[in-house]
Amino acid sequence: MVNWKEFFLDCAEWVVFSLVFLAVSPALILVYIFWDGPHALLALLFHVQLLVQDYMSERRRRRAFGDNSRNAAALFPHEVQLQIFGVIAAIDDFHCERGRDWHSAGSLARLTLVCRAWHGCATQQLYAHVHLRTDRACVRLAASLARRPSLANFIFGLTLPQTVSVLPVLPIELVRQYSWMEKGALSPGKLHWHKLKTAVDEIIPMCGACRTIHLGIDFGASHLRVYLPNLGHLQALSVEGRHIGSGIRQCAVDFPAADLHACLDKLTSVSISWCEISHGSLAALPSLQSLTLEHCHLDIDWLASVPLRFPNLRHYHLRHVSFTRLRSGMFVVFVQEGNVLESFTLVEPFCIAGPISLPGSHSWRTLTLSANLIWDRCTIPTNLEVLEFIPERYHEVYGRPYVITMVAKIMSHIPEWKLNSPKLHTLRVYAENVSNQRLQLESWKVMAVMLQEFCDRYGVRFDLSIRLGPSICGPVYEKRARDWKKRRLLWRDVL
Known part of the structure; x- marks a missing residue:
């Protein structure tokens, strides 16, 4: 049976949208034709259609469920809703990997605005792993946390952009005057270093519950010494150097660094990529269980000391690594006797010739x-x-x-x-x-x-x-x- 009330409401909404669109469309068409061409105009029209469809769909949902109190899905237990929104978050990531540049009406960000029950669960999943791809994203997150400090308790994973690594080493005059450009040069711009530095300095102390952090590295590890002491619950650390040519020296990292031992002592997982790893401290990290080195330049002596530095290491992964001080006929030992490893990865090691010894273990x-x-x-x-x-x-x-x-x-x-x-x-x-x-x-x-x-x-x-x-x-x-x-x-x- 046709619901005539909803039918007339839909027709009224269509009339309103049509009048508004007819009023503004001539100006938009002229601007886009002379500015970006007909392809940009088609993209604009399609985007406007998506907005109209999403708005009408939301209006129809509100007429059917009101404030969502009549929706059976809003009455699920909190744990069940968290699992459902976790699946939605994974689906969003799946689409993002495929380069999908539009947002679905059922995206996690949209669901936070439906009702109070869904807002809590969706927000918790939305902030569980925050990936800040750009400098401006850091500034926006700092502003959000300033308005709602309770959001910081939901952040368990944090990824910061590559530019953060140079903040502690820049003179304050440059921080206030220049901004970061994509090609790695300091140039005048709208987003100054001072705004970025202020945002990062506000984000890190507030995210005390963060368990996983990914940091880029360019000019040494000075930013690690500044930020890691504020993360008392950190369990996993990922460090990535800048992808550079084979003829350019990679960024050197002391691991484990002597002055960071108190911060690294509780880590269970460390991943380092595109760096040159030197000796560092001889202090052991007994809590470390997983170590991943990818596209790194290693010292042979450091490699031999891995069992002493990390005695409880269970997952050890070496991918596309090269070595220093490798003499002709030198025998490289990747795994020593008496290890407690459960999994080991060795993919395309450079400059390695001869047999590779992998002693057995009960684990x-x-x-x-x-x-x-x-x-x-x-x-x-x-x-x-x-x-x-x-x-x-x-x-x-x-x-x-x-x-x-x-x-x-x-x-x-x-x-x-x-x-x-x-x-x-x-x-x-x-x-x-x-x-x-x-x-x-x-x-x-x-x-x-x-x-x-x-x-x-x-x-x-x-x-x-x-x-x-x-x-x-x-x-x-x-x-x-x-x-x-x-x-x-x-x-x-x-x-």
Whole structure:
């Protein structure tokens, strides 16, 4: 049965929107045609349509549920609503990774405005992990926390922009006069360093409940000495240097630094990338359980001292690392006897020749290696349960001959691996940026079928994890975006 009251209300809203749009559209059309062209005009019209659709959808929801008190979903327990909004937050991240530049009416930010019950749960999830990509985002967050200090209690993860790393080393005259430009130069601009420094100095002390922080690093670790002492509940630290060319020296980091031992003593996870790691302090960090080094330049002596510095390390990951003071014929020991590791990763280490020793331990569970290391240069440890390896990154080797060769090597090594590690139950291969050239995807599918049947004979499960390249993913995501726009243009799934 037709609800005539709602029908006339919708018609009245349409008339109002049409009159407003007709009044302002000539000026907008002239501005956009002479400024950015017809493509910008179409984008503007589509954006206006989205705003109209979202507004009418919200009006219809309010007529149906009022202040949301008649909505059964608002009566769920607090814990259930937190889980639901956590899923919504994950979906938003999924779309953002695909470059989606519009916001859905069901986004987490929109749901905070629906009712009081949803506002609390959605806000808690929205502020759980704050990623500040730009300097202006820091200023906006500082203003929000100044208005509502209670929001800082929800922030458990914080990511600050790269520019924050140079704030403590700049003279105050530059801080007040200059701003940061994208190319790394100091130039006059609208957002001054002083505003950014003030914002960061306000954010860090308020986020005392933060457990995870990600910081960029450019000119030493002076900002770590300034900010980390204010984070008493910190458990995970991630430091990332600037991505620079191979001929330029990376930023040097002392880890663990002697004057930061009190701040690092309670950390359980540390991740460092694009840095040169020097000796640092000999003081041990017994709480550290996970260490990840990626694209780092390591000292051989520092590498040998890892068991002494981090005696309870259980997850140790080295990806694309290089070494200093590496003499000809020098034997590199990545893992020492008596370790308590559960998982170890060694992917494409540079300047390493000869066999790699991985002593066994009762705690070994997962081992991840580059494919070129696993065939002849490494013996897998006993008690291993999961073996993972990653093929070379070069796209041209992903053709059918390379895949067939890998299948033959795996079949020849499976009996030996199972004999050395009777607990081995999973063999996993990761392939990245697989394209549709040279029948790459079809070759990997054939490999999965062949190895699954062969590994079953030895009680080993074979898993193939493929990350599709842009040549395959791009058209799929573009088609989804076009379909979504078509549905919105036809007013489907709106009201």
